[in-house]
Amino acid sequence: MYAYKVMIHPNNKQFTRIRRTLNKCIECNNIIYDYLDSFIKKNVKIPSCSDVRKWFTIQKQIKDNETLEKRCNMTNKESRYNHLDTLFYDVSNDALKQEIKDTYNSFVRYFKKLSDYPVRKKFNSYKKSFYVDPFKIIFTEKKVKLEKIAVSKKQNRQVLNWINMAEVGRIPVGVTYYNPRVVLEGNERLYIVVGVDDSNSPKHKIATTNNTVGIDLNIKSVVTSDEDYYKSVTKTKSYKKAIKKEKRAQRKLSRRYIKSKELNKSLKESKNYIKERKIKNKYTRRITHLKDNHIDYIIKSIIDKKPKRICIEDLDVNGMKKKKDKKTKQIRKSLQQNPFRKLLTKLTYRCERIGIMVVKADRYYSSSKLCSNCGNKKSDLKLSDRVYICPKCGLKIDRDYNAAINLKKYALAN
Numbered sequence: 001m002y003a004y005k006v007m008i009h010p011n012n013k014q015f016t017r018i019r020r021t022l023n024k025c026i027e028c029n030n031i032i033y034d035y036l037d038s039f040i041k042k043n044v045k046i047p048s049c050s051d052v053r054k055w056f057t058i059q060k061q062i063k064d065n066e067t068l069e070k071r072c073n074m075t076n077k078e079s080r081y082n083h084l085d086t087l088f089y090d091v092s093n094d095a096l097k098q099e100i101k102d103t104y105n106s107f108v109r110y111f112k113k114l115s116d117y118p119v120r121k122k123f124n125s126y127k128k129s130f131y132v133d134p135f136k137i138i139f140t141e142k143k144v145k146l147e148k149i150a151v152s153k154k155q156n157r158q159v160l161n162w163i164n165m166a167e168v169g170r171i172p173v174g175v176t177y178y179n180p181r182v183v184l185e186g187n188e189r190l191y192i193v194v195g196v197d198d199s200n201s202p203k204h205k206i207a208t209t210n211n212t213v214g215i216d217l218n219i220k221s222v223v224t225s226d227e228d229y230y231k232s233v234t235k236t237k238s239y240k241k242a243i244k245k246e247k248r249a250q251r252k253l254s255r256r257y258i259k260s261k262e263l264n265k266s267l268k269e270s271k272n273y274i275k276e277r278k279i280k281n282k283y284t285r286r287i288t289h290l291k292d293n294h295i296d297y298i299i300k301s302i303i304d305k306k307p308k309r310i311c312i313e314d315l316d317v318n319g320m321k322k323k324k325d326k327k328t329k330q331i332r333k334s335l336q337q338n339p340f341r342k343l344l345t346k347l348t349y350r351c352e353r354i355g356i357m358v359v360k361a362d363r364y365y366s367s368s369k370l371c372s373n374c375g376n377k378k379s380d381l382k383l384s385d386r387v388y389i390c391p392k393c394g395l396k397i398d399r400d401y402n403a404a405i406n407l408k409k410y411a412l413a414n
């Protein structure tokens with residue numbers, strides 16, 4: 001499976017239709033969330049997914065009737081700021097159906113203890129998305145057609161039917177698509193994300209050398225057993241600058257928020273708040289792009305050497321975050337910013353795609369405590385010791401480089 005993410009450029013009418021669908025999906029999530037939450041508060045078993053869907057179809061009609069009634073008593077301008085210009089009837093049914101399934105599954109995952117208690121979706125969150133039926137989506141080289149966003153068959157309204165894509169010929173045409181979604185980031189940029197199954201196609205496989213590489217990950221850096229040293233994103237100059245600017249923008253935004261509350265204005269009407277939010281979103285976007293770019297750079301420079309296999313640690317990132325201790329406060333903070341999980345998953349699938357073997361070391365394999373020369377275990381090693389000194393054979397070596405060599409040995413032995 002391979003996922004494509006391409007930016008789309010809808011015109012104004014298409015954009016409003018997409019925005020309406022996004023808002024209605026969040027409203028649907030909130031209704032279902034409150035319904036299921038009330039069962040759990042009473043300690044009663046929650047109903048099945050199909051029952052919830054049947055209950056929602058009745059609710060949908062009630063809500064639509066309510067909005068129609070309210071709309072009669074309002075002026076056009078007032079209704080525009082109140083989400084009342086849309087009915088559930090106007091929105092694609094597949095998007096709503098998937099929204100119910102997703103919300104239901106988040107509760108099921110909680111019961112199976114796979115995740116924490118689910119969170120209610122918010123209207124002003126940074127990232128929103130909705131689902132599109134894979135059999136109703138049509139791609140050409142330059143354009144894409146979505147259900148209920150582009151419905152008009154009239155000749156003079158043909159503009160509405162096709163949405164422009166930013167990249168030409170990126171998404172393959174005439175194959176089966178999996179889980180297509182439209183994503184809105186930072187209230188202005190729209191993407192389409194779609195999965196395509198091309199794991200068996202032979203063109204991606206490469207000829208590898210006979211080398212094995214161990215990779216050690218830690219908060220400050222990524223070190224390989226070939227003595228390559230990559231700085232972590234959080235230690236780079238441009239990242240620190242962007243974080244500083246985002247903090248400043250966030251502070252200004254909250255000041256605007258308080259001011260508009262004092263004047264009894266809704267957030268959609270206060271222009272200074274909207275202007276400031278745009279600036280804040282710009283920096284949030286920059287930070288995610290810097291992270292992604294840095295990860296791609298590290299992965300590319302590892303893959304370009306064409307090793308036969310790589311060995312990585314199976315990190316328990318969630319377990320590390322949950323440890324509550326005054327000493328580890330600073331470490332936990334940098335863990336939250338560090339994109340460990342993304343790096344590991346991206347490296348794994350990209351290696352498997354081109355034919356590099358991936359070995360995952362056991363979670364309790366202490367790679368940093370072993371000596372890479374004689375195999376002696378030094379159990380009193382502290383986090384502050386940057387240089388590893390072996391008491392048995394007197395080896396002096398950089399701590400992370402030592403761990404990387406151990407991982408390489410682990411891969412060769414297994």
Ligand SMILES: [Zn+2]
Binds near residue numbers: 390
């Ligand atoms: Zn030793």
